[in-house]
Amino acid sequence: MYSNIMDLGEKIALLAGAAKYDASCASSGSSGRGTGFGLAEPAGICHSWTEDGRCVSLLKVLYSNSCRFDCAYCVNRASADTRRTSFTVDELVELTCQFYRRNYIEGLFLSSGIFADPDIVMEKLIETAKKLRTEAGYGGYIHLKIIPGTGEKLIRRAGLWADRLSANIELPTDRSLQALAPQKSGKVILGAMEEVAETEAQFEKDRRQIRFLPQGKTSVPVFAPAGQSTQLIVGASEEDDRQIISLSGALYRKFSLRRVYYSAFIPPGLPGRGGIPDPRLPDIPGPPLVREHRLYQADWLLRFYHFRPEEILDQSAPFLDPHLDPKTAWALKNLGQFPLEINTVDYEALLRVPGIGAKSARRILEVRRSRTLSFDSLRRLGVVLKRAKYFITLSGSSMDRPDDPRRIRRFLSDSDGAGLQLPLFEF
Ligand code: SF4
Structure with missing residues (x-):
């Protein structure tokens, strides 16, 4: 019994550490506050902001850090020399419920390495969410990652149990995906976003129609009520800010995304980052944090100030000014x-x-x-x-x-x- 608990502790440390580079749930990165009692990050707890600016704590973990893909920027890539492990569905359900009951967290962010066929991996994430909702009586927030290559049926099922779904676009062009994440395809990732957007629209339409039926006759299930988001890595590939902002503008327009998250590329080998450098990656001294911050501000202009991408940047000035908002x-x-x-x-x-x-x-x-x-x-x-x-x-x-x-x-x-x-x- 005791050794099982220890094993679970090790798994949490490993699978939470492996998940922390995914920005698509807007982790505040609660690291760097010394050592000792009360540290949240080793237990996989991160902070995220809701649409109305409220800060919520999430258990942010991978189901598994084993992966068949070899994305150059990722600590879990197939060629990385790292310890591999996986949770079971029951372990994750138990862990989430325990953290939730003790008020450590208000939600779960669950992703995974691609340890098998994408549908099999996605099934595990869905099973976890479903079990939490139907068997454990869990009413907290759930954010599920859509595993690249997941079929349409499973995407639709995932949205029945999750509050939010996200498919990470990762890099702004197919060319960069080919160079850094050769097993991924922009078409497949955009296809997943389209599926979520269409299903959301269909559910919304059904719900509007159902309002006209006699009360209590029937009901429409809710599909991913917190919508979908994505993550873009900044600085690992050659694209300029203009290309990134144009892409974000198109994603908001076409797929009604709630958020695009920008994640400054952290070169492997930096203290606290782990992983060995990959020759496919640029040799930069540190993560381009100023650039990431300016992109968030430009994104704010798109979403709340009604700017068009081409008003913010054009070909003559394709990068955001580091000195001015x-x-x-x-x-x-x-x-x-x-x-x-x-x-x-x-x-x-x-x-x-x-x-x-x-x-x-x-x-x-x-x-x-x-x-x-x-x-x-x-x-x-x-x-x-x-x-x-x-x-x-x-x-x-x-x-x-x-x-x-x-x-x-x-x-x-x-x-x-x-x-x-x-x-x-x-x-
Ligand atoms: S698919 Fe790529 S980014 Fe995702 S876990 Fe595997 S190597 Fe990492």
Whole structure:
């Protein structure tokens, strides 16, 4: 009995460690806080944010770290010299329930290496989720990874038990997939996303129709109510930010994705990363974290500020500015469209002003109905005047508007070039 517990502990350490590089559930990466009591990461607990900004803890593990595929960027690839193990369905169900009952976690993120035919692997993930729901009475959040190559039927079944599904696109082009993950195919991955999107739409349609039936006659099961997400690795292949943002824009449009997660490529061999370098990978000193952060900000422009990918980057400037957030960079490139008169412009125009977020734009419209706004009232409404003041007027007067865009750029640049302290919201 005791040795079984020890075995399970080892499995958790191994299979949680092997899962931590998947960003598609937005792990906060709870590492690096010293050693000792209370560390969450070795037990596979990570933090993730819901759509409304709430932080939730997830048990993030692989079913198995054995894999037939040989993706160059992955610590679990077939050619990696690493210890292999797998959970059983019952072990995972028991573990999730125990962690959940003790309030360690609010949900499960379950992925797996491809240790057998993709359908067989996917069956294991589905069986775990189904057993949690039907036998263990588990009502927490479940995020299941769609194993590349899974058939349509199984994708549809997975969505009946999971809150969220994700198929990782991993790299922005087929060419890069061929070079770094030769067993994967963009067509197959996009096909899985399409299947999820179509099934979601079908269930939604059925649910709308069912509203007109007599009450209690029948019901439509829910399919992946938290939608689907994906992960893109940044910096392992040669594509520029323009290609990445265009791809994200297309994925949001075509497959109604809830989120694209960007994961800075961590070169193997770095402390804490493990794995040996692979000649297929670029030799970079460290993960491109600034680039990852700027891509998240650009992604925010797509999802909440109604920018089109081609407005953010074009062929003449295919990379995001490391020193400026992308909204400010866009505003400086389009200075002719400013200043905007805050007391009269519409919502869409307000969203284009650096320092005005969706929430403050809505508040401006609301307050403006009853009174004329002042700079002080803008501050109270949550506008970051430090950024906005160069782009706005209030009843014709401006707070500060240097004629030279280079001066504005200097004032708004992140001096260290990182910008990592900038909030992701309301920029
Ligand atoms: S399929 Fe590729 S990324 Fe996924 S576990 Fe296997 S080697 Fe890693």
